[in-house]
Amino acid sequence: MYRQLLEHSSLLIFPLIALVLFLTTFVAQVIRTYSRRAESYDRTASLPLGDD
Amino acid sequence: MSQVIAAKQEVKKITYDDSLARWFVFASVGWGIVAMLIGVIAALQLAFFKANVYPMFNFGRLRPLHTNAAIFAFVGNMMFAGVYYSTQRLVKARIASSKLGRIHFWGWQAIIVAAAVSLPLGFTQGKEYAELEWPIDIAIAAVWVVFAVNFFWTLYKRHEKQLYVAVWFYIATIVTVAVLHIVNSLAIPVTWFKSYSVYGGAQDALVQWWYGHNAVAFFLTTPILGIMYYFVPKAAERPVYSYRLSIIHFWALVFMYIWAGPHHLLNTALPDWAQTLGMIFSVALIAPSWGGMLNGLFTIRGAWDKVRTDPVLKFFVAGLTFYGMATFEGPLLSIKSVSALAHYTDWIVGHVHAGALGWNGFLAAGMFYWMVPRLFGTTLYSKRAAEWHFWIGTIGILLYVVSMWVSGITQGLMLRAIDAKGALMHPSFMATLDAIKPMYWMRLIGGLMYFTGMCMMAWNLVKTARQGKAVDGTTEVVVDVVEVEEKVPARKIVFGWPVITSAVCILVLGGIALTDGIGAGAFIILAACIAFGAVFIGWTLKDDSKPGWHSMVEGRTMIFTVLTVIAVLIGGVAEIIPAIVIPNSGAGTKALAGKETHPYRALELEGRDVYLKEGCYNCHSQMIRPFRHETLRYGDLSTLNDSKFDHPFQWGSKRTGPDLSRLGGKYPNLWHYQHMLDPRSVSTGSNMPNYDHLAKASIDWSNTESKLRAMRAVGVPYTPQQVQSAVADAKSQAAEVTADLAQNGAKVSPDSELVALIAYLQRLGKNAPPPAPAKTQTVSMH
Missing domain, CATH: 1.20.210.10 (Cytochrome c oxidase-like, subunit I domain)
Incomplete structure (x- = not known):
């Protein structure tokens, strides 16, 4: 499919690169976030409750 | 942090x-x-x-x-x-x-x-x-x-x-x-x-x-x-x-x-x-x-x-x-x-x-x-x-x-x-x-x-x-008074492993442009391996006693902001730049290959501005989609060339009334005249407002030349001669429309916004070349 896409211009590789990059970074972010214990966020999560 | x-x-x-x-x-x-x-x-x-x-x-x-x-x-x-x-x-x-x-x-x-x-x-x-x-x-x-x-x-x-x-x-x-x-x-x-x-x-x-x-x-x-x-x-x-x-x-x-x-x-x-x-x-x-x-x-x-x-x-x-x-x-x-x-x-x-x-x-x-x-x-x-x-x-x-x-x-x-x-x-x-x-x-x-x-x-x-x-609101909060503070150097964040990994992945994926077939697949797999490998290594080497990269970013507002902007921009840039650089990448263009597209004549452009001013785009689209029922109802499907010189585009997003892409030539000028004065006189059941005030409102010809010049500045191929003779050409075309209406018993000023709008509507879907300059000069003298 990408060959048909690139027939128009090699510039069209950029959306594909960005797409793969975005998904990879996002998956990494999900893994990173859930690799920390939920309790480690407790202080930050309670910030709205102790402000006044 | x-x-x-x-x-x-x-x-x-x-x-x-x-x-x-x-x-x-x-x-x-x-x-x-x-x-x-x-x-x-x-x-x-x-x-x-x-x-x-x-x-x-x-x-x-x-x-x-x-x-x-x-x-x-x-x-x-x-x-x-x-x-x-x-x-x-x-x-x-x-x-x-x-x-x-x-x-x-x-x-x-x-x-x-x-x-x-x-x-x-x-x-x-x-x-x-x-x-x-x-x-x-x-x-x-x-x-x-x-x-x-x-x-x-x-x-x-x-x-x-x-x-x-x-x-x-x-x-x-x-x-x-x-x-x-x-x-x-x-x-x-x-x-x-x-x-x-x-x-x-x-x-x-x-x-x-x-x-x-x-x-x-x-x-x-x-x-x-x-x-x-x-x-x-x-x-x-x-x-x-x-x-x-x-x-x-x-x-x-x-x-x-x-x-x-x-x-x-x-x-x-x-x-x-x-x-x-x-x-x-x-x-x-x-x-x-x-x-x-x-x-x-x-x-x-x-x-x-x-x-x-x-x-x-x-x-x-x-x-x-x-x-x-x-x-x-x-x-x-x-x-x-x-x-x-x-x-x-x-x-x-x-x-x-x-x-x-x-x-x-x-x-x-x-x-x-x-x-x-x-x-x-x-x-x-x-x-x-x-x-x-x-x-x-x-x-x-x-x-x-x-x-x-x-x-x-x-x-x-x-x-x-x-x-x-x-x-x-x-x-x-x-x-x-x-x-x-x-x-x-x-x-x-x-x-x-x-x-x-x-x-x-x-x-x-x-x-x-x-x-x-x-x-x-007042509050008494216990705050840390920092006596000696050692900031995490910005370079530690900017050159952190997530950033470096992303950069390496971009370079590897860029290799796709240099190859084809299996080679491209190999680059994608390699990039994915690097990304997941980096995530895995980062996870196994993680030291809970030290703040992670993301925690450091959260404490540095400006770096967090810049990274957010980059994340937001990459999507937009990657999507928009190719479309701007490669204007003819749409399938519709092929159908019209070899056909020359002409910009609007001055009166049509003035009419288009009336169309914008009245907000016609809120109820009418100018985009016939590739469906049989649309082409049967409205005409040939729209191509990129149709709206090539439309600044701004007028594809619309709602059809309270029908699509207008191929309206030009579908009805005589008199139909448009009657329709604008009282839509229900020719279109029973229409909920369109009357636009009779357009017959009384006059076009300000003093801006016409500037409009063509501005259009030229954004890339519409008007010649300097067309810009200079804009008013003469507009008046010439207005005279033609008015004469046609008069023949059918409708009297309206050639300077009226209504005449300009009719000229524009009659142009939609048509690609008429501008008239020869000599004719324009002759008519304008009268």
């Missing part, structure tokens, strides 16, 4: 500046009532055309006023109230500059007044949700910068190092709205009140809906989510259900939303690759959106009994439910085959109002009912009235949304119905309009109910304020 070598703690008293929140709350309520009143009038005009009582207040001019007022005046002021109130408390610092806050407040109100005056006067760029003319656009940018400076300055002065997720949402909003507004508003001015977009045709369509969709995302969604993540825990008196989920919610929206714009352009002449990208990301958005909705709803765990008695929680729960409903419907409508039915119909209008009235309106109401008593040191004046507001509003939204679903699906199905012989079952567009008229009345009732609820809220909040006294 900073490493504290030695620290002591002391109690510090902080007095917040809550006057800004108070002003913005009441500005939001006041403008909200105005926006919804205009909405009710516009709904009445669609059901009952005689409600178009004065040209300045015709539907075409009121609809942009309604959308701008609802988005930028109602939700805008609400957002600023929530941001100023919550940010100060979350970062434990008074707003950096009350003076800048006041400039922000009055500047924003001045912009709203300018919009309220200029839109009914017909000063418009003709781009949905970006109609305001260039001087107001510059003012918006300036006021936004004032807001941003004050916000980031406050973050700089903060006493709480950790940035709560609501503040992330605010940061993403501030930077992204600035980028969207500036890029989409780029235009060449002709006069103080007239300009032409630098983008044209499909490029303009892509940029406009990149902006338009992300205005929904970053003006109506992300800041309100920030507000949700602050106020729902406050009202429920418990922390957010899952903070980890809120982080994922944030990054998923930042990464995905920016790509979704092309779902507004499915099945159009936009290149297929852009449409598919938009569709995929739109469908994927359901995951983070529902994650966020559930996170909000689950926050009320253990406090559900309070929902029965507390109107604030009622509004929040219903608002979140509407958020879930709208973010389920959005991805559904972004599927090409669903869009084929729903696009250009009232289904989209229903979808938008489920979000605007249910999500934005109810979150606003919940926030106001919670905040105003506290801003005035009192309790809510009438809990009972707030309960009534909730039920009237909810029933109003349901009546509105359900009527629009029924209307949209009914009309969509009727328009596409084809009989066994392959002919249209409902060839008359007016027959489909007639079928949905009852739904227009039902919508009006729903809108009126919602409007009534808004008025009740205004009364309740004013009474609450009057029974109390303005008080600024």
Whole structure:
């Protein structure tokens, strides 16, 4: 499919690169976030409750 | 994050500046009532055309006023109230500059007044949700910068190092709205009140809906989510259900939303690759959106009994439910085959109002009912009235949304119905309009109910304020007084492993451009291996005693902001740049290869400006999609060349009337003359307003030459001779149209806007070359 896409211009590789990059970074972010214990966020999560 | 070598703690008293929140709350309520009143009038005009009582207040001019007022005046002021109130408390610092806050407040109100005056006067760029003319656009940018400076300055002065997720949402909003507004508003001015977009045709369509969709995302969604993540825990008196989920919610929206714009352009002449990208990301958005909705709803765990008695929680729960409903419907409508039915119909209008009235309106109401008593040191004046507001509003939204679903699906199905012989079952567009008229009345009732609820809220909040006294929140917080602080060097963050890994992956993926076939696949697999390998190594080597990369970023506001901007921009740049650099990448172009496209003649351009001024694009599209029922009804499918010289593009987003792409030559001039004076004289059942005032309004020829020059500046190939003889050519063409009308017994001034509009409408779908200069000169001498 990408060959048909690139027939128009090699510039069209950029959306594909960005797409793969975005998904990879996002998956990494999900893994990173859930690799920390939920309790480690407790202080930050309670910030709205102790402000006044 | 900073490493504290030695620290002591002391109690510090902080007095917040809550006057800004108070002003913005009441500005939001006041403008909200105005926006919804205009909405009710516009709904009445669609059901009952005689409600178009004065040209300045015709539907075409009121609809942009309604959308701008609802988005930028109602939700805008609400957002600023929530941001100023919550940010100060979350970062434990008074707003950096009350003076800048006041400039922000009055500047924003001045912009709203300018919009309220200029839109009914017909000063418009003709781009949905970006109609305001260039001087107001510059003012918006300036006021936004004032807001941003004050916000980031406050973050700089903060006493709480950790940035709560609501503040992330605010940061993403501030930077992204600035980028969207500036890029989409780029235009060449002709006069103080007239300009032409630098983008044209499909490029303009892509940029406009990149902006338009992300205005929904970053003006109506992300800041309100920030507000949700602050106020729902406050009202429920418990922390957010899952903070980890809120982080994922944030990054998923930042990464995905920016790509979704092309779902507004499915099945159009936009290149297929852009449409598919938009569709995929739109469908994927359901995951983070529902994650966020559930996170909000689950926050009320253990406090559900309070929902029965507390109107604030009622509004929040219903608002979140509407958020879930709208973010389920959005991805559904972004599927090409669903869009084929729903696009250009009232289904989209229903979808938008489920979000605007249910999500934005109810979150606003919940926030106001919670905040105003506290801003005035009192309790809510009438809990009972707030309960009534909730039920009237909810029933109003349901009546509105359900009527629009029924209307949209009914009309969509009727328009596409084809009989066994392959002919249209409902060839008359007016027959489909007639079928949905009852739904227009039902919508009006729903809108009126919602409007009534808004008025009740205004009364309740004013009474609450009057029974109390303005008080600024004060708090005594234990703050760290850092004696020796060793900051984490910026390079440690900028060259952290996630950034380096991303850069390496980009380089590896760039290799795809150099190869083909198996080689490209190898590069993709290699990049994926590097990415997942880096994540795995980072995870196994993780030292819990040291702050992680993301924790460090959260403590460094500016770096966090820059990374957010990059995340947001990559999507837009990757999607838009190829479309701008490769203007002829659409399939439609091939069909017209070899055919020369001619720009509009001067009179047609003037007529097009009348079309924009009257807001015709609010009800008529200029885009025939590749469906048999569309080509049978409207003519050959639209190509990129059709709108190549349209600055701005006029593909439209709603068909209250039929598509006009191939209108040129379909009817004689006299038909158009009669149709504009009284649409029902030639089109029984039409709900279009009368445009008889166009016969009396004259074109200002002194700007015609400048208009062609501005068009030339944005790339339309007018020759210098064409620019110079613009007025002569326009008058020559006007004389031809007028003479033809006179022959059929219709007398109208050749200088009238009506003649220019007829010339434009007769040109649609035609590609007539301009006449020879000699003829123009001869006629102009008479």
